[in-house]
Amino acid sequence: MEIFSTAFLVALVAGALRQTTPLLFTALGGMFNERSGVVNIALEGIINFGALAAAVTVQLVEAPYLAHDPNARIWWIPWLGVLAAIVVGVLVAWIHAVVSIRYRADQIVSGTAVNMLSFGLPSILLLFLYGNTSDSKDVVHRILPMDAYLPFLRDFFSTPLGRILDQSPLVYLAFLLVPLTYYLLFKTPWGLRLRSVGENPEAADSLGINVFWMRYQGVLLSGVLAGLAGAYLSISELNHFTRLMAAGRGFIALAALIFGQWHPLGILGATLLFGFAEAFRILIEGTGILPSPLIQAFPFVLTMLVLAGFIGRARPPAAIGKPYEK
Amino acid sequence: MSRLLAPLVSLVFALLLSVSPWFVAKRSFGGRGVLLAPFGVVNPSGARGPLPQLDWLGVAFWGWVALAAAAALVFLLFEGERRARWLYVLGAVGLLAFGLEALLFYRQVDAVNAAALAEGARRPPLKRHSLSLGLYLQLFYALYLLISARTSQPPGRGLLIRYRGVVVPAVSLILAMVAGGVLVWILRPIPGVREGLSTYGYLVGKLDLVTYTFQLLFGPVLSLPGLFQSAVIATPLIFTGLSVAFGFKAGLFNIGAPGQLVMGAVFAMFAGLYLPGPKLLVLPAAIAAAALGGAVWGAIPGWLKARFGAHEVINTIMMNYIAVSVMLLLLSKNEWSFFGRVVHFPFKAPGYEPKSLLIHESARIPMFLQMLGFKGAGPGELSLALPLALLGLLLVYYLGRRIELGRRVLAALGAGVLGYLVGGLLPGIPAHVSADLASVRLNGAFVLALFAVAFYNFYMWRTKFGYELRAVGLAPKAAEYAGVRITSKLVLTMAIAGALAGLAATHYVLGGGIDEYRFKQSIPYTVGFDGIAVALMGQNTPIGVTLAAFLFGVLLTGGLQLNIQLGISRELVTVLESLIVLFIAAGGFLPRYFVEPLLATEALKRLAPPAASEEVR
Structure with a gap:
């Protein structure tokens, strides 16, 4: 493919939007817990569990319908998968919340435990359900790109701009969440309370804000969003779950969160940067310009460079990582 | 609290006991078993054959129920010394009953086997028999009573808090x-x-499944090859556990041990392939290269x-x-093109398999049995060189407490060398090595791991650097104020942590810990x-890390x-x-004075009479 041709640019931008989506979901989720003062390194694991839940739920629910009629297409099944991913994401986040808020554990150790759990537990479940330890069965009911839902715009979706915009509804949702979370965090009393427990929990407590409950909400919200990221990976981008599906996205999202200065707009910019880098990497990987392992290392090197170059200027929430003592 | 908790424990114990398999009369491959439970024999797979007639099981069950009820009453009615005395008695009775039942079972099984053999059977019908959950529960319940007896008075309770470094991991292990x-x-x-299992049979069967799972997991401790294989798996875990513990001590969280291990393997591979010279020089250099690779990756x-x-x-x-x-770059292809220029990697083994060439003989770590003087399976002689070297080293180190530290270490090393020479001259002890044992790939990296444990202990608690490092971990601001240079300390700590993780690669690449003496893409860097689990389980202490690594080695085997x-x-x-x-x-979801040293000190002060209050460890 010729670089800087229209086709290349369309593929690059469309790919970047797809790669940005899971990072954006996750980083926005991470924003809620970090703003409330809890580090959630378990995001990586929550993505894995969300992806697993979505793929398995869709597969199990659609199986009887497909057995009855192989061409059956039922609109609500993929959305049920998304819901399952959210529920499981919240449950896993709740484990992290209980251990780190109620039992005042080291938040990074607790998050690492959840991540380790997400490396091992899916294998056991997959072996039980599908007889192998690495992949779930392919699902038929995916969340499809927009043109499947808006057939009357099919002509538009074949133009270059249309091909860029022909994305899964979850992509639109991710970008819509940016203004929404901005409003929630900076324009509502709830957002003020959430930020206050992350900056100065003692002061917030003295004003009658329940610090523990606000922190629970922050962490559980991150579970919702990271679960969505998982569902996007397993039943929208792909059609099955594979082991270690998050592939470091949870950690890159954390870096994007720092780079984006814990602010929705900053996070949008940071995740777009990573998304474009990833899309570019995928496009040039087949061309043989550089060995593919070197290209694969690129987003991780970029993350380290970004962190090293930016960290001094970013100011995290003051009480981050510290368990609150009443 | 313990007033209500303990009767509850007794109730749960009695209920579980009634639906537990107490013994497994025979077990065939795949986990099918004939289970002996207090209310009858459960035989889910319908296996046939003679069984021991354990008609006393019902009586024994009601005896245990009576014991549990008595214990519950003791908890409810008595306090202090009287409670302790009764619990000691009940616990001792429980232990005795446990031993008696186990003995009786084994004797009856032997009787059945002897009878069958006398009738002309070619093999004993009850070959794989074992105790099961019911008996384990009894043992643990008796121990629980004894521990409760000890801790029902303040000095005993203080003991629990003082040994919280053991209590918290143990409770966590049980919960997990x-x-x-x-x-x-x-x-x-x-x-x-098969179809048609009664509810009782279902419960017993499921509990047996769970029990058998853990019997298999802990099974390797019962045989010498199993223990050796566990040590093989424990070797890299000791290194990486020490690496993580090293970071923890300085307040750093090193999740980078996998990468440091891989870079250690890369460096060790290059050293093993390209360093010329005699083994005496090349092997230490290759080991140092592995450490260097990890150190670089940690220092960044x-x-x-x-x-x-x-x-x-x-x-x-x-x-x-x-x-x-x-x-992947080094091992997955022989040739890569960089911007159109083709580069050939000579160290990669030709072909599609992602692995390097075999490293030179001179860089290979010998097998552990070789180090002990054996040549392979069959009869051989156990050389005294290595045992005597270790003995001399440890004896001088621990007996020479009065000597100044530097000289003490030198003297210990000297004693080690002397022991090695003397042991080499002495005639060996004849011994037989089974084929199973000889096939286990336990190598010198294990000894290296033990040295790493000694280094960790020495560096962390016997040197100024270690003292500073722990100070940074406990209170960075105070340490800085006291004159520790935090920045260089950070880099050094991460470098040493990385070096320890990098040394784990010696087990795989130089020691042939899995199958071959080369760097393969399948190296289990996870x-x-x-x-992380090893360091936490071992509470960052040298002994703890070693034991935890062994525990996980056993479980993984x-x-x-x-x-x-x-x-x-x-x-x-x-x-x-x-x-x-x-x-x-x-x-461990325990009260907070089990976790925080300051609260523990306060709790201990509250327990102990003021005059006799002791220092917290």
């Missing part, structure tokens, strides 16, 4: 095992089950933290991914994550059988590990 048992209960059917995030304040957690994780990419016999993924061990990490992070 319970959670793992529930998982197995839900996911797997009773082995060989350390430097980034010291220079830019970038958090080491994200950076070490990124370094893991980058190290894997480096490995043992770096296991190191037993995990192989799990897959073969019960169809449970070996990943169950990973799940247990992550649960252990989670529970230890939560302090």
Whole structure:
């Protein structure tokens, strides 16, 4: 493919939007817990569990319908998968919340435990359900790109701009969440309370804000969003779950969160940067310009460079990582 | 609290006991068993053959119920010294009953086998028989009574708090095992089950499944090859566990052990392939190269933290991914093109397999049995060189407490060399090596790991550097004020932690720990994550890390059988590990004075009479 041709640019931008989506979901989720003062390194694991839940739920629910009629297409099944991913994401986040808020554990150790759990537990479940330890069965009911839902715009979706915009509804949702979370965090009393427990929990407590409950909400919200990221990976981008599906996205999202200065707009910019880098990497990987392992290392090197170059200027929430003592 | 808790424990014990298999009369491959429970024989797979007639099981069950009821009454009615005295008695009775039942079972099984053999059977009908959950429960309940007796008075309770470094991991391990048992209960059917099992049979069968799972997991401790194989798996875990513990002591979280291990393997491979010279020089150099590779990979995030304040957690994780990419670059293809220029990698083995060439003979670590003087399977002689060297070293080190430290270490090393020479001259002890034992790939890296443990102990608690490092971990501001240079300390700590993780690669690349003396893409670098569990389980102490590594070595070795016999993924061990990490992070859900040293001191002061209050360790 010729670089800087229209086709290349369309593929690059469309790919970047797809790669940005899971990072954006996750980083926005991470924003809620970090703003409330809890580090959630378990995001990586929550993505894995969300992806697993979505793929398995869709597969199990659609199986009887497909057995009855192989061409059956039922609109609500993929959305049920998304819901399952959210529920499981919240449950896993709740484990992290209980251990780190109620039992005042080291938040990074607790998050690492959840991540380790997400490396091992899916294998056991997959072996039980599908007889192998690495992949779930392919699902038929995916969340499809927009043109499947808006057939009357099919002509538009074949133009270059249309091909860029022909994305899964979850992509639109991710970008819509940016203004929404901005409003929630900076324009509502709830957002003020959430930020206050992350900056100065003692002061917030003295004003009658329940610090523990606000922190629970922050962490559980991150579970919702990271679960969505998982569902996007397993039943929208792909059609099955594979082991270690998050592939470091949870950690890159954390870096994007720092780079984006814990602010929705900053996070949008940071995740777009990573998304474009990833899309570019995928496009040039087949061309043989550089060995593919070197290209694969690129987003991780970029993350380290970004962190090293930016960290001094970013100011995290003051009480981050510290368990609150009443 | 314990007033209500203890009767509850007794009730749960009695209920579980009634539906537990007490003995397994015989077990066939795949987990099918004939289970002896207090209310009858449960035989899910319908196996045939003679069984021992344990008609006393019902009586024994009601005896245990009576014992549990008595214990509950003691907890409810008595306090202090009287409670302790009664609990001691009941616990002792329980232990005695446990021993008696086990003895009786084995004798009856032997009788059945002898009778069958006398009638002309070719093999004893009850070959694989064992105690089961019911008996384990009895043992643990008796021990629980004894511990309760000891801790029902203030000095005993203080003991629990003082040994919280053991109590918290132990409680976490038990909780993780319970959670793992529930998982197995839900996911797997009773082995060989047929239709028409009664509710009682179902409960007994499921409990047997869970018990057998853990019997398989802990099985390797029962045989010498099993123990050796556990040591093989424990070797890299010791290194990575020490690596993580080293970071923890300085308040750093090193999740980068996998990447550091991979880079250690890269460096060790280059050293092993290209360093010329005699073994005496090349082998130490190759080992040092592995350490260097890990040290470089650890020092980079350390430097980034010291220079830019970038958090080491994200950076070490990124370094893991980058190290894997480096490995793929080196091993997955013989030729790569960089911007159109083709580069050929001579160290990569020709062909599609992602592995390097075999490293030179001179860089290979000898097998452990070779180091002990054996040549392979069959009769041989146990050379006294290594045991005497270790004995001399340890004796001089521990007896020479009065000598100044530097001289003491030198003297100990001298004694070690002397012991090696003397032991080499002495005639060996004749011994027989079984083929099973000879096939285990335990190598000198294990000895190296033990030296690393000694180094960790020495560096952390016997040197100024270690003292400073611990001070930084406990209170960075205070340490800085006292004159510690935090930035260089950070880099050095991460470098040493990385070096320890890098040394784990010697086991795989130089020691042939899996099968061959080369760097392969299948190198199990995730043992770096296991190191986190090892360090937490071992509470960052040298002995603790060694024991925890052994525990996980045993579990991972037993995990192989799990897959073969019960169809449970070996990943169950990973799940247990992550649960252990989670529970230890939560302090085992115990009261907070088990977790925080300051609260522990206060709790101890409250317990002990003022005059006799002791220093907290």
